[in-house]
Amino acid sequence: xxxTELLRQQLNHLVTQARYDILTLSTLTDERLKPQLLxxxxxxxxxxxxxxxxLAYQTQQPLxxxxxxxxxxxxxxxxxxxxxxxxxxxxxxxxxxxESNAQRSFTLEELALYDGKNGQPAYVAVDGIVYxxxxxxxxxxxxHFGLSAxxxxxAGFASCHAGQQSILATLPVVGRLV
Numbered sequence: 557x558x559x560t561e562l563l564r565q566q567l568n569h570l571v572t573q574a575r576y577d578i579l580t581l582s583t584l585t586d587e588r589l590k591p592q593l594l595x596x597x598x599x600x601x602x603x604x605x606x607x608x609x610x611l612a613y614q615t616q617q618p619l620x621x622x623x624x625x626x627x628x629x630x631x632x633x634x635x636x637x638x639x640x641x642x643x644x645x646x647x648x649x650x651x652x653x654x655e656s657n658a659q660r661s662f663t664l665e666e667l668a669l670y671d672g673k674n675g676q677p678a679y680v681a682v683d684g685i686v687y688x689x690x691x692x693x694x695x696x697x698x699x700h701f702g703l704s705a706x707x708x709x710x711a712g713f714a715s716c717h718a719g720q721q722s723i724l725a726t727l728p729v730v731g732r733l734v
Contacts, residue, residue, distance in 0.1 A: 560614060567607045574600045591701055592716055598694055599723050606726065660731035662686050664708060667733065671706030672698025678705035679730060682713045687727040708733060 577597040584590060662679075667686060672678030677690040678698040689695035689705060698705040703712060717723055 560611065563607050563611055567604060567611070570600050570604045570607070574604065595694065595701060595716065602693055603722075603726060659729075660686075661734045662731050663734060667708065668706045671704060680705055681708040681733040682710050682724060684733050685724070685729055686731040686733055687724060688730045689727060692727060
């Protein structure tokens with residue numbers, strides 16, 4: 557039950573963020589800020605959908621035996637692996653989460669091969685961690701606001717998404733940049 561409450565709190569926070577961004581967009585006078593706000597709004601809505609799907613999945617699971625006096629795991633514990641990585645993202649510090657999941661070392665030249673073209677997956681590096689953005693809606697066609705997959709985007713992420721490390725926590729970690 558505790559995990560469900562954490563997901564609901566996160567969902568409420570994201571809805572508040574989306575409302576704030578919509579209000580800000582409606583009164584925006586500086587057009588240079590519009591792409592950043594739209595990007596954050598897109599990411600926020602994607603996260604809302606993800607959490608909503610998690611909560612829906614939990615309600616479809618049979619009641620856990622522990623709530624009936626048994627000792628069976630909760631629905632969240634029996635859910636698919638993506639739920640486990642999502643829970644780790646919000647229950648561990650960001651750097652601890654990403655460092656523990658880095659499986660492979662990439663050079664910049666190797667990373668460039670994963671540009672999302674010719675059937676290749678789309679990978680990007682941020683702060684030394686390589687993420688798979690192949691299925692991420694914000695990276696449709698392996699591009700994101702003019703940036704291409706297969707590259708190190710640490711500086712761009714820092715300038716556009718300062719303080720939004722939770723965005724990265726939703727992406728699969730495939731390795732580290734050396």
